[in-house]
Amino acid sequence: MTTPYTIEVKAYQGGGTTHVPYAPPKKQVTEAEYWEKYYDYPDKNYEWNNGFLEEKPVSEHVTYLTFVWFLELVNHYLKTHSNADLAGLEMGFRMVLSNKMNIRKPDFGVVLKSNPNPLLPHDSSYHGTFDMCIEAISESSAKEVTRDTVTKKAEYAQAGVKEYVILDGNGNHTAFYHLNTNGIYVPVKPSKGDIIKSKVLPGFQFRIADLYKKPSPEEMINEPVYQGFVLPGYSEAKKAKQEAEKRADKAEQQTILEKQAKEKAEKRAEKAKQQILLEQQARQHAEQQAKQLAKKLRELGINSDDI
Structure with missing residues (x-):
């Protein structure tokens, strides 16, 4: 019942x-x-x-796809740097604020290895304060939007979450905040090319437009913005392969040049040999003619030595 x-x-x-x-x-x-x-x-x-x-409300699929792309990008970064751990699967953390007490479950959180409260393998909730919180917004109502963009923003700032990222697949409420020395969230200013750079995760960066384009890792490995942490081993292997191919091409060209030089030398040697042969033949011919002339002169009673 x-x-x-x-x-x-x-x-x-x-x-x-x-x-x-x-x-x-x-x-x-x-x-x-x-x-x-x-x-x-x-x-x-x-x-x-x-x-x-x-x-917690459900986000639109377009926002979910943006969330997945961003999560994969962070994972690429952490595979390269290993300076933080990810918390997901609705893991919550407790915040004792000035006027209330909350338990929030960011869509995923980042805990630095330097955080005094490490994220342990068997934790089902986090017993510290996340260094970064990421929320995939729900636009099902104005109330839900306000909860992520105003309420949680104020709570996370007061709790000491160093960076707060709001993801919106429609681009209406996407935002990036960093906690300043006064404990207030200030918007992260994009650098040239609309690139957002994290202070919590040094070297982690992305183009705002890519949140919506969602380029694949294969497309990002040749992009300077992502080369430092998206499949760097692939980039290095590709570079090594290209260098090896260049060396092989250079060696092949050198072999061809050496072969051509050898062939030229052989042609010069053959030509010199032919020249010597012609000179020998000319000398022999001249000697034969001289002998025949001397013979005729003797027949005529003339000594060739007297001439």
């Missing part, structure tokens, strides 16, 4: 159904109750806002 606060859910194994608590909008629960019943709720994704449950 169900109650106003339970829903029927199919069991994963063995068939049958079970009943789990269902939270209507603005349901008030204690923090302990949230962690126990709602943090890993089976079919809804809840955050806890100062005693009240808030359901």
Whole structure:
């Protein structure tokens, strides 16, 4: 039998159904109750806002695709630099703020290896403050937009999240913030070519337009913006292959030149040989003529030595 606060859910194994608590909008629960019943709720994704449950809305597919591309880009960076860990799969963290207490689940978060609270392999929630939070916005209502662009922005800043990224596949609310020394989020100013550079992840950068174009890794490896961390091994291997091909071409050209030089030398030697042969033949012919002349002179009684 169900109650106003339970829903029927199919069991994963063995068939049958079970009943789990269902939270209507603005349901008030204690923090302990949230962690126990709602943090890993089976079919809804809840955050806890100062005693009240808030359901995380679903983003449009276009925003999801932008989110996936950005997540893959961060993964490429971390494979190269290994200076941080990623938190996803609805992992939450607790924020004690000046006027309230919250538990938020960013769509994914970044924890630097230098963070005093490391992200451990078996953690199901993060017991520190993320260094970077990324939210894929939902435009289902003005309230949901405000929650990401105003409410969470203020909360993350006060909690000390160093960078906050809002992704919107439609480009309406995409934003990039860095926490200044006064604890206030300031927009990250794009450098030449609309390139956003992270301070939390040194060397991590991207073009704003690429959030919507979503170039493939194969397209990015030849792009200076991404060459430093997107498949750098591939780029190095490709460069090494090109250099090896150049060396092979140069060696082949050298072999051809040497072969041509050898052929020229052989032709010169053959020509010299022919010249010597002709000179020998000419000398022999001259000697034969001289002998014949001397013979005729002797027949005439003339000594050739007297001439």
